[in-house]
Amino acid sequence: MTYLPALQKTDPQIRDLIIAEEKRQWSKVRLIPSENYASAAVLEASGSVLTNIYSEGYPGKRYYEGQQNTDQIETLAIERAKAAFGVDHVNVQPYSGSPANMAVYTAVLQPGDTIMGLALAQGGHLTHGWKVNFSGKLYHSAPYELNPQTERLDYDQIWKLAKEAKPKIIVAGYTAYPRTIDWQKFRQICDDVGAIFHADISHITGLILGGVHPSPFPMADTGITTSHKSLRGPRGAMMICKAKFAQAIDKAIMPGLQGGPHNQTTAAIAVAFKEASQPAFKEYAAQIVKNAKALADQLLKHGFRLITGGTDNHLILFETFKSKGILGRDASRALDRAGIVANCNLVPFDTQTPMNPSGVRIGTPSVTSRGMKEAEMIKIGDWINAVLTNAKDEAVLDRIAGEIAEFCKSFICPGMDPRNWADDAPHSAKNAEKQVAMSRL
Numbered sequence: 229m230t231y232l233p234a235l236q237k238t239d240p241q242i243r244d245l246i247i248a249e250e251k252r253q254w255s256k257v258r259l260i261p262s263e264n265y266a267s268a269a270v271l272e273a274s275g276s277v278l279t280n281i282y283s284e285g286y287p288g289k290r291y292y293e294g295q296q297n298t299d300q301i302e303t304l305a306i307e308r309a310k311a312a313f314g315v316d317h318v319n320v321q322p323y324s325g326s327p328a329n330m331a332v333y334t335a336v337l338q339p340g341d342t343i344m345g346l347a348l349a350q351g352g353h354l355t356h357g358w359k360v361n362f363s364g365k366l367y368h369s370a371p372y373e374l375n376p377q378t379e380r381l382d383y384d385q386i387w388k389l390a391k392e393a394k395p396k397i398i399v400a401g402y403t404a405y406p407r408t409i410d411w412q413k414f415r416q417i418c419d420d421v422g423a424i425f426h427a428d429i430s431h432i433t434g435l436i437l438g439g440v441h442p443s444p445f446p447m448a449d450t451g452i453t454t455s456h457k458s459l460r461g462p463r464g465a466m467m468i469c470k471a472k473f474a475q476a477i478d479k480a481i482m483p484g485l486q487g488g489p490h491n492q493t494t495a496a497i498a499v500a501f502k503e504a505s506q507p508a509f510k511e512y513a514a515q516i517v518k519n520a521k522a523l524a525d526q527l528l529k530h531g532f533r534l535i536t537g538g539t540d541n542h543l544i545l546f547e548t549f550k551s552k553g554i555l556g557r558d559a560s561r562a563l564d565r566a567g568i569v570a571n572c573n574l575v576p577f578d579t580q581t582p583m584n585p586s587g588v589r590i591g592t593p594s595v596t597s598r599g600m601k602e603a604e605m606i607k608i609g610d611w612i613n614a615v616l617t618n619a620k621d622e623a624v625l626d627r628i629a630g631e632i633a634e635f636c637k638s639f640i641c642p643g644m645d646p647r648n649w650a651d652d653a654p655h656s657a658k659n660a661e662k663q664v665a666m667s668r669l
């Protein structure tokens with residue numbers, strides 16, 4: 229039977245590109261720490277007829293008729309999320325992480341109020357007060373920085389800055405910080421200066437739900453997370469808060485910022501929370517961290533300088549320029565050429581530019597979803613070193629690309645079935661059947 233038969237008929241160009249993307253995701257070692265593989269069940273919910281309907285409003289309070297099923301779906305997503313985080317209130321309607329942050333700020337800040345987040349160049353997010361983002365234009369931004377010696381959060385320094393800047397909100401939660409966050413310290417600082425404590429756990433939600441990183445909830449006043457990173461859900465986001473902010477936060481997203489919620493995403497978020505409540509998810513989260521440590525150790529053996537010297541979570545930020553004489557952009561291009569997908573990244577106190585910074589950021593959520601363990605991380609560490617010490621040697625890059633494509637054949641990708649690519653399936657049919665059965669777990 230033809231795979232994606234309707235697309236075959238209507239738009240074979242798009243079909244070919246989707247299949248090419250499936251093959252790319254199968255045949256590469258994907259190390260971008262904000263990416264993952266959603267399960268087959270999450271993909272089914274995301275691609276369902278729930279995309280056909282409008283449900284402006286909230287369960288039981290909609291502007292449109294026809295909500296017999298969507299009210300139940302959204303309620304399930306909300307209740308599962310509340311139980312998972314142990315919080316008073318969750319809103320699952322934000323289209324993605326950035327609008328979720330925007331809605332929280334709209335709910336609790338006035339234009340011109342001071343917002344204090346980690347500087348973008350040191351691992352904060354655009355929406356934490358960066359000058360070209362709405363968050364730096366609408367609000368006054370007083371960013372904190374890492375400690376230049378330890379490259380870690382310096383809570384005393386943050387406290388001192390908070391006393392001076394008197395922010396209305398302090399944002400904790402990052403995109404390139406490899407260490408555990410001490411939420412208690414942020415609570416103390418916020419209490420002392422009278423700021424709202426906002427936790428943006430987008431990167432580490434899976435680790436928190438799996439019990440391998442402490443949770444900021446119910447300590448934090450407000451929070452957001454994306455659903456597509458370590459949580460392994462659909463592309464989407466949610467806002468999390470104490471009861472006293474619930475009404476303001478709901479109003480801020482709808483009617484404040486958005487119209488109808490994406491019901492197909494809401495359903496897939498509910499599925500992701502169901503999956504995350506299973507014992508296998510705890511193992512998954514623990515393995516993400518074990519894998520990151522194994523990969524970090526191997527890079528250290530090869531002489532790379534890791535920011536903060538290692539990792540506590542899913543993410544590694546390492547220096548390529550001073551360690552190996554190759555700038556981040558050249559490094560990430562060479563890695564991609566050889567079958568390892570990563571992104572170049574500023575390192576703390578970088579002297580290079582954001583377009584060609586000194587480092588590379590990698591993470592283990594995706595490879596862990598494929599069932600890779602410590603032994604595979606050692607191999608990947610060796611390959612990264614081989615690529616970055618031979619980045620201009622096309623023959624070496626070719627050889628490694630071949631080795632990685634071969635290596636990747638032995639690992640499933642949740643949500644994908646290689647038998648669909650009949651022309652050049654990477655598996656024997658029998659092996660593939662077993663793999664697919666596993667990927668549906």
Ligand SMILES: *Cc1c(COP(=O)(O)O)cnc(C)c1O
Binds near residue numbers: 329353402430431
């Ligand atoms: C990914 C991320 C976001 C934004 O998510 P988008 O869905 O890309 O808008 C916000 N904050 C943090 C910390 C993130 O890692």
